[in-house]
Amino acid sequence: MRWQPLPQPLPARLQLGAGARAVRGWLNCDIAGSQFNLDLATLPLPLPSGHFTDIVSQHVIEHLEYDPQVIDLFFDCFRLLQPGGRITLSCPDMEKLCRAYLEDGCAAIDHGLKRHWPRAALPGFPVQHRLNYYFHQAGQHKNLMDFGMLKWALEHAGFTEVRHVQEADLLAAYPEFPPRRDDFESLYVTARRPLAT
Numbered sequence: 001m002r003w004q005p006l007p008q009p010l011p012a013r014l015q016l017g018a019g020a021r022a023v024r025g026w027l028n029c030d031i032a033g034s035q036f037n038l039d040l041a042t043l044p045l046p047l048p049s050g051h052f053t054d055i056v057s058q059h060v061i062e063h064l065e066y067d068p069q070v071i072d073l074f075f076d077c078f079r080l081l082q083p084g085g086r087i088t089l090s091c092p093d094m095e096k097l098c099r100a101y102l103e104d105g106c107a108a109i110d111h112g113l114k115r116h117w118p119r120a121a122l123p124g125f126p127v128q129h130r131l132n133y134y135f136h137q138a139g140q141h142k143n144l145m146d147f148g149m150l151k152w153a154l155e156h157a158g159f160t161e162v163r164h165v166q167e168a169d170l171l172a173a174y175p176e177f178p179p180r181r182d183d184f185e186s187l188y189v190t191a192r193r194p195l196a197t
């Protein structure tokens with residue numbers, strides 16, 4: 001990745017994997033085409049320790065291997081946050097998606113997934129194939145996670161107050177974020193870097 005200057009003044013809030021959802025007042029990072037490009041699989045991230053009050057990352061960590069990449073990234077996020085700082089994450093929820101499969105073969109979680117497959121409009125096309133989209137997303141997703149997996153990894157990295165929340169909690173804390181309206185498929189988690197570290 002080419003050297004880039006850090007934006008000055010450096011925002012105190014950091015969005016990782018912003019994609020097309022750059023948010024005003026935040027440092028919006030992605031692997032390419034963002035305000036500050038970085039690869040979340042290449043650590044440590046080229047950002048100053050203890051600078052950030054808040055980190056948000058929505059639907060990004062499933063693009064990394066849980067062990068070691070997600071776990072290592074959480075250690076680095078801990079380093080980047082000020083004591084008392086908060087991290088908020090979302091990703092596809094392994095538990096919700098597996099329940100959806102068991103309940104009705106994922107029939108209820110359509111939401112445009114059919115556009116990915118040429119034969120999806122044919123009568124009898126198996127709706128349960130939707131579960132594969134969440135697991136693999138054409139090779140982009142490395143693995144799914146549930147709350148227990150994120151809680152363990154966040155606590156292992158030193159975070160406390162690991163909470164299972166909803167998208168509304170993220171939007172209440174950060175109203176500048178555009179809504180995804182994706183609680184039906186997503187896991188939202190917050191955690192803090194404790195004050196005494």
Ligand SMILES: C[S@@+](CC[C@H](N)C(=O)[O-])C[C@H]1O[C@@H](n2cnc3c(N)ncnc32)[C@H](O)[C@@H]1O
Pocket residue numbers: 016017018019020021029030031032038039040041057058059060063180
């Ligand atoms: C599903 S999109 C989510 C974008 C946005 N956060 C949202 O909620 O719409 C996943 C994003 O993660 C980014 N991403 C995937 N792997 C990455 C990596 N190794 N380093 C940085 N960004 C990555 C992709 O470029 C993409 O913008």
